[in-house]
Amino acid sequence: MMTRTVYADHAATTPVSEAALEAMTAFMKEHHGNPSGLHSSAQAAKKALEDARERIASAIGARKNEIHFTSNGSEADNWAVKGAAEIMKDKGRHVITSSVEHPAIIASCEHLREQGYEISYLPVDDNGEASVESLKEEMREDTVLVSVMMANNEIGTIQPIEDMAQLCKDNEVLFHTDAVQTVGHLPVDVNELQVDMLTMAGHKFGGPKGAAALYVRQGIKLPPLIHGGGQERGRRGGTENVAAILGMVVALEESIRGMSEADKRLRAMRDRLIEGVLSIEGAHLTGHPERRLPGSASFAFDGIEGESAALMLDYRGIQASTGSACSTGSLEASHVLTATGIPETLAHGSVRFSLGDGNNEEDIDHILEHMPVVVERLRSLSPLCNCGKKED
Amino acid sequence: MMTRTVYADHAATTPVSEAALEAMTAFMKEHHGNPSGLHSSAQAAKKALEDARERIASAIGARKNEIHFTSNGSEADNWAVKGAAEIMKDKGRHVITSSVEHPAIIASCEHLREQGYEISYLPVDDNGEASVESLKEEMREDTVLVSVMMANNEIGTIQPIEDMAQLCKDNEVLFHTDAVQTVGHLPVDVNELQVDMLTMAGHKFGGPKGAAALYVRQGIKLPPLIHGGGQERGRRGGTENVAAILGMVVALEESIRGMSEADKRLRAMRDRLIEGVLSIEGAHLTGHPERRLPGSASFAFDGIEGESAALMLDYRGIQASTGSACSTGSLEASHVLTATGIPETLAHGSVRFSLGDGNNEEDIDHILEHMPVVVERLRSLSPLCNCGKKED
Numbered sequence: 001m002m003t004r005t006v007y008a009d010h011a012a013t014t015p016v017s018e019a020a021l022e023a024m025t026a027f028m029k030e031h032h033g034n035p036s037g038l039h040s041s042a043q044a045a046k047k048a049l050e051d052a053r054e055r056i057a058s059a060i061g062a063r064k065n066e067i068h069f070t071s072n073g074s075e076a077d078n079w080a081v082k083g084a085a086e087i088m089k090d091k092g093r094h095v096i097t098s099s100v101e102h103p104a105i106i107a108s109c110e111h112l113r114e115q116g117y118e119i120s121y122l123p124v125d126d127n128g129e130a131s132v133e134s135l136k137e138e139m140r141e142d143t144v145l146v147s148v149m150m151a152n153n154e155i156g157t158i159q160p161i162e163d164m165a166q167l168c169k170d171n172e173v174l175f176h177t178d179a180v181q182t183v184g185h186l187p188v189d190v191n192e193l194q195v196d197m198l199t200m201a202g203h204k205f206g207g208p209k210g211a212a213a214l215y216v217r218q219g220i221k222l223p224p225l226i227h228g229g230g231q232e233r234g235r236r237g238g239t240e241n242v243a244a245i246l247g248m249v250v251a252l253e254e255s256i257r258g259m260s261e262a263d264k265r266l267r268a269m270r271d272r273l274i275e276g277v278l279s280i281e282g283a284h285l286t287g288h289p290e291r292r293l294p295g296s297a298s299f300a301f302d303g304i305e306g307e308s309a310a311l312m313l314d315y316r317g318i319q320a321s322t323g324s325a326c327s328t329g330s331l332e333a334s335h336v337l338t339a340t341g342i343p344e345t346l347a348h349g350s351v352r353f354s355l356g357d358g359n360n361e362e363d364i365d366h367i368l369e370h371m372p373v374v375v376e377r378l379r380s381l382s383p384l385c386n387c388g389k390k391e392d
Numbered sequence: 393m394m395t396r397t398v399y400a401d402h403a404a405t406t407p408v409s410e411a412a413l414e415a416m417t418a419f420m421k422e423h424h425g426n427p428s429g430l431h432s433s434a435q436a437a438k439k440a441l442e443d444a445r446e447r448i449a450s451a452i453g454a455r456k457n458e459i460h461f462t463s464n465g466s467e468a469d470n471w472a473v474k475g476a477a478e479i480m481k482d483k484g485r486h487v488i489t490s491s492v493e494h495p496a497i498i499a500s501c502e503h504l505r506e507q508g509y510e511i512s513y514l515p516v517d518d519n520g521e522a523s524v525e526s527l528k529e530e531m532r533e534d535t536v537l538v539s540v541m542m543a544n545n546e547i548g549t550i551q552p553i554e555d556m557a558q559l560c561k562d563n564e565v566l567f568h569t570d571a572v573q574t575v576g577h578l579p580v581d582v583n584e585l586q587v588d589m590l591t592m593a594g595h596k597f598g599g600p601k602g603a604a605a606l607y608v609r610q611g612i613k614l615p616p617l618i619h620g621g622g623q624e625r626g627r628r629g630g631t632e633n634v635a636a637i638l639g640m641v642v643a644l645e646e647s648i649r650g651m652s653e654a655d656k657r658l659r660a661m662r663d664r665l666i667e668g669v670l671s672i673e674g675a676h677l678t679g680h681p682e683r684r685l686p687g688s689a690s691f692a693f694d695g696i697e698g699e700s701a702a703l704m705l706d707y708r709g710i711q712a713s714t715g716s717a718c719s720t721g722s723l724e725a726s727h728v729l730t731a732t733g734i735p736e737t738l739a740h741g742s743v744r745f746s747l748g749d750g751n752n753e754e755d756i757d758h759i760l761e762h763m764p765v766v767v768e769r770l771r772s773l774s775p776l777c778n779c780g781k782k783e784d
Contacts, residue, residue: 007433014424039401111616228495241602
């Protein structure tokens with residue numbers, strides 16, 4: 001059955017690019033100093049680390065000392081939310097986020113709630129977009145932090161971050177954005193965006209797992225999430241993973257160089273995929289029809305389980321994901337999809353394709369050949385279901 | 393001048409072993425799934441991750457579900473200390489640690505102090521050893537956690553962990569040990585030790601940076617330090633760095649297979665190094681003369697600055713470290729050395745050699761040839777100093 005393998009789950013994690021892998025392994029073979037040391041091996045590692053920091057900063061329009069390396073996006077998200085709440089606690093304890101954030105943000109906010117903070121979740125419209133107006137409405141005297149993602153991982157919707165950041169700036173409220181899905185895929189400049197903090201993660205743009213970064217605008221003295229030695233200017237304990245950080249930098253620079261071409265290529269494939277899939281009866285696009293990530297094509301299907309669809313697609317060589325993840329045995333519908341107003345039963349039938357560098361038009365052909373078959377097969381397996389069959 | 397390079401800073405970080413690097417790169421080339429996904433690439437990553445967990449558990453006598461992967465030792469230390477304090481806060485808010493701990497433990501404890509906890513630091517004797525008697529004295533009704541490292545990174549002293557853990561068990565107090573310097577170097581069995589939590593870090597035994605683990609005894613429900621998705625059974629958000637974790641496992645198994653031979657070899661080299669260095673006038677061994685790590689030879693010299701010594705040794709191809717790190721421009725003496733009762737001026741003259749797999753007897757010859765010259769040169773550069781020159 002498996003004649004072709006189509007990896008269409010780049011929003012979960014990307015393959016490590018050859019150049020990034022080469023940079024990492026070369027570094028690990030030649031260097032092994034701890035960047036906190038004094039001798040020449042240590043100083044070589046330190047130099048590589050600081051050079052990487054400079055390059056990451058330059059890639060997003062930041063200053064070198066505004067880049068703080070972490071191990072993954074979740075750590076950076078936790079640090080930003082908990083750290084900002086901590087430094088602002090005397091001014092107020094109200095935090096605003098959106099209802100479609102990544103679990104790292106939502107769980108950090110809920111942790112703050114247990115500490116006595118109040119959390120407001122911005123609603124989103126049918127397209128998954130939160131509005132500046134709703135942010136304005138939620139803003140209070142004691143609001144100290146707003147965290148809204150730049151683009152959504154499940155449905156690809158891009159949020160109006162610039163306007164939100166501007167509103168926060170006008171109100172002297174800190175603004176953080178989880179830009180894990182956008183850095184390396186869309187132009188990101190922290191000064192144009194006017195954000196105070198921004199999260200990126202290497203393994204979402206061809207870098208390795210194990211390297212991520214939190215941009216923190218100069219002047220914001222974020223307390224450590226991980227206490228320890230003097231690393232990251234005393235703000236984050238733990239020996240820096242220099243090799244992985246180098247891999248991240250190489251991958252980011254590669255992505256930025258190829259961004260405009262990749263954008264065109266991915267959008268064309270994505271739009272053909274969306275058009276093709278929507279010709280299946282009972283198929284619905286989730287997320288914004290235009291303001292969405294170039295590689296993201298996400299759907300909900302009447303009358304099927306997303307998990308079964310993902311497994312059946314996998315059997316046919318297509319690696320996609322579903323927002324309806326089976327956690328601890330019970331099927332829970334994605335909070336992102338239900339926030340867009342989709343009924344829970346439909347939310348259970350979600351399938352996400354996230355395209356990337358490795359994909360080509362034949363991959364789209366392959367998906368478009370198999371997706372209708374999978375949907376039909378699954379509906380026929382479920383005798384009670386007549387969703388999507390208008391004639392029955 | 394540099395005829396030979398001797399890396400003698402293994403306690404800071406070890407070179408990545410060939411087998412570990414091979415395992416990592418092979419995995420990154422072939423696999424790129426996110427272990428939280430459903431499809432076959434994701435499930436392959438998940439399988440590799442769970443297999444690694446099983447092997448790490450078996451290496452330290454633990455159960456599979458007691459192993460929690462983190463990105464580095466500092467993260468694991470922070471998690472253990474802050475998490476345990478959190479779950480025990482209704483019983484009491486007194487934490488005991490030693491005065492020679494790693495900064496990740498000390499800074500975590502000081503963070504707890506800011507939250508209203510009381511922290512007691514166990515004193516150490518001249519050899520850097522904390523006693524069970526002093527722990528008994530500090531133990532109170534409201535003591536909830538004790539964290540004492542298994543072996544010290546700067547002076548190599550091994551602490552009486554089994555007896556301390558037994559005392560804690562008898563008093564229903566949680567016991568954590570930072571075993572970053574011992575795992576892979578000395579036998580470690582969590583059940584023999586009777587510890588509740590234990591930290592290990594891959595890059596201290598030939599694994600890559602970016603992979604570490606916290607053992608948490610079954611039944612202890614540690615709350616997350618990094619909130620997020622369902623990773624690590626809901627206890628630690630963030631995509632697992634499977635490749636680095638594989639590298640850590642391979643390196644640990646390699647270290648354990650070669651442990652008895654390495655132990656013999658390192659001890660012999662270490663003892664010859666100690667004997668040779670102590671023949672220099674005004675040289676003192678720091679740490680315990682016998683109960684110390686097999687590769688650790690640490691000294692303090694009258695009348696020299698450790699930092700200058702490390703730099704001059706580096707110029708002669710010898711990569712060692714000093715406890716007297718120049719941080720933010722001002723020289724601060726190591727808290728470990730001053731805790732052993734060494735006068736601050738002498739503590740400034742500390743040099744640590746930490747030997748590992750790559751070292752041989754010629755390396756010891758090289759150090760023993762250059763160390764006396766470096767000491768003499770530095771003393772002659774400092775006209776006011778007459779320490780160590782008994783005849784002057």
